[in-house]
Amino acid sequence: MSNTETGTHVSYLQHKGKYKGILSWLLTTDHKKIGLLYLYCIIVFFFVAAILGVLMRIELIAPGETIMGPQTYNGMFTIHGIIMIFIIVIPALPAVFGNFFLPILIGAKDVAFPKLNLFSFYLFLIGAIFGVLSQFIGGGAPDTGWTFYVPYSAESSTNVIYALIAAFILGFSSILTGLNFIVTIHRMRAPGMGWFRMPLFPWSLYATAWIQVLATPIIGITLLMVIAERVLKIGFFDPALGGDPVLFQHLFWIYSHPAVYIMILPGMGIVTEIFPTFSQKPVFGYTAILLSSLAIAFVGYFVWGHHMFTAGISYGSRWFFSFLTFIVAVPSAIKVFNWVSTMYGGSIDLKPPLLYAISFIFLFMIGGFTGLTLGALAANVQVHDTAFVVAHFHYIIFGGMGFAFFAGMHYWYPKMFGRMYSNKLANIAWGILFTGFNVLYFPLFIIGLQGMPRRYFDYLPQFQTGHVISTVGAFILFTGLILMVYNFVYHIKRGAIAPANPWKGVTLEWQIPSPPSHENFDEIPVITTDPYIFGTSTENKQK
Amino acid sequence: MFTGASNLADGVDRTFVFIFSVAFIFIIGITAFMIYTVIHFSRKKGNEAKQFTGSVKLEIIWTVIPLILVMMMFYYGWVGFAPMRKVPADAMKITAIGRMWQWEFDYGNGMKSTELVLPVNKPVRVALKSEDVNHSLFIPAFRVKEDVIPGYDNYLWFVPTFIGEYEILCTEYCGLLHSSMLSKARILNQADYDNWFNDFKTKVSQPEPDGYLLLRNNGCIACHSLDGSKLVGPSLKGLFGNERIVTSGNSQITVKADEKYILNSIYDPDSQVVSGFSKGLMKSYKELLKESDIKSIAAYLKTLN
16 A cells, blocks of 8 residues: 555565574464465375376276276376365365455455464365375275265275375364354454455355355264274164165265365355456446355255265155255356456456456356256266266366466466566466366266266277377366466566556555565555445446 | 167256257357457457446346246256156066176076166166165166165166167276176067077076186176186186296295185285286185185186186
């Protein structure tokens, strides 16, 4: 605000705190530094899991054994899933961008519980290390799939327990982050920032945080039950011990379906910040977007059964869960219409963040409509547990959450590091990434419809064309990823100095220097208007 | 798709066609609109942004229209699915048994086939039984799939409407050789089916050797072939009485495959692993097979030489 040009500004990266050197990072309670710690860990783990993904694609280039045996392959898709879901997709957006920008966007100096925040990070790190270790020690990589379906997970002789403990610890990290954010949003908004003057990314984090706090304990207990089953031979789920295997599926999906919304809601929040900035226009339908976030978070609790349509649940529960699944699709559709209308009539600057945000909508629509296909009972019978599902959730999670993450990186990079990346390189990387993504995942829809099951090490010859195209796509995608990350890493020290507000944004993070100072604001701002007011015209004052 | 070969295929395919049509229109429409917006309102053209913030009328329109469309999708899905749970009373009854990693189809009276052979145009109800972990019986051409879960009485039914051979796959991950848990549905005309059934009956009346039954029922032959082909584990053909090079601890030794060797390989598979194969893939069968069972197996293996 005031001292951007005066030269007295000290960025959080240079801030002298209690500790020096590496400890100033490892023991920091600054929400921004914790956000970066998460970011660096997540990038490392992402590449580990992405390389596993590429290796699986190479294996599937031809039927039969190509570069690895079935046991290795089964371990790989399990670890790929566990790392991607529990270490990257669930924590990434809240832990990186939530930590970094939530306090700034609501005009606060930090989150409500900074030490708890650091503790969450270490829980995350311990859980993540456990997850990766499970690949290498003792009885071999877990081979149950990330879903840990019982009875197989109760019987497999591999490191299932390590993976379960990893997921359990990561769950705790997620709960504490959610708790922290809820309190931060309730208690620490700047004076004058009523609930309906809060920007929409914090709103999406608020909806997400409630899911994290309410749903995650269920998976924690469920995973402990599987451990008890394996170690103490208590028959919860394994019919050999008198348990019920479908009960496990219910408990697992009661968490893991809402978890899909933990993944996607903050992604929706990020693109909701990007569209107005690059259109220089207020968000279209602020209230509608906000209410649809809350509706998704709420109804999302009641649709878990659609993962179990073929598990032998009753006829009544099948159509009931199918019905609610279709209901929960409507708020997502509302969001898409509002984003598109936000751009309409604007002054559009097609910079990399907007490019990613627009491709987010495109990929999310494909993921969404194929999700409806899976939600329809008759169609589900054909495509359940096939490559169609694999394509669908990669479109939602990678095309949705992943592209939102990339959009957020390109949007906030100048603020986080005080440097600009190369726009040209970013555009090229986007082109490669977007092409590779569709070449990789779209063929899986086709072979899925033809009956190619998922988690198959080997396949029938009629599916080969699709698999070959998909593998080619994996290489294109990976090239794009490398180029994108290179662009960020190279310019972190060498990029042009970023101004405080490179995109002409109006939310609070753009009112402070890049990078921000240790406590973000010299003076806590007083909020007098709605969050997305561009220009000086008076017509936008009413809601 | 669209090569449905059962009575249920039409309901399923109609659901696909409806949802994909709506999806196609919306995805193309919205994408085209976004591209138009980005070009037409480009900042480079010096556009001033118009500062409107919303429209209740539009919000209502794009809440109601998607709601109607998704309800129609739900309806198509439901109508296509409902007949899948209504089994006709005169349906033929077969039990499908899933075990790691093979299918078996029980026609009653001890008649068990590894292929699902059926007469065309006759309804059949397939009861689904698992002997170990979760499996899922999937016949893409018939648009049927239902999980095979231990302790559960799941079922599916259909009327095959075309003569031919169709793939049967397992679609619930079940461990090492999940992707090899395949079989075939062979649909014959009534006369061919009757012939097959009578042949099958005579064959079944000659009892299989005990050793073979033990190997089959414990899933051994999913990994150890009886015809010399190399699967996950070494083949059992030509095994008995011959010399094997095995890794025991860190050293390689040569042992004779006698009864003691076979017992040891079943009770403690990792102690001696045949060279060229991996450790850790086979569990001990100590609790499942008695020593007398292993004697029968050894007796059967002698006949394979």
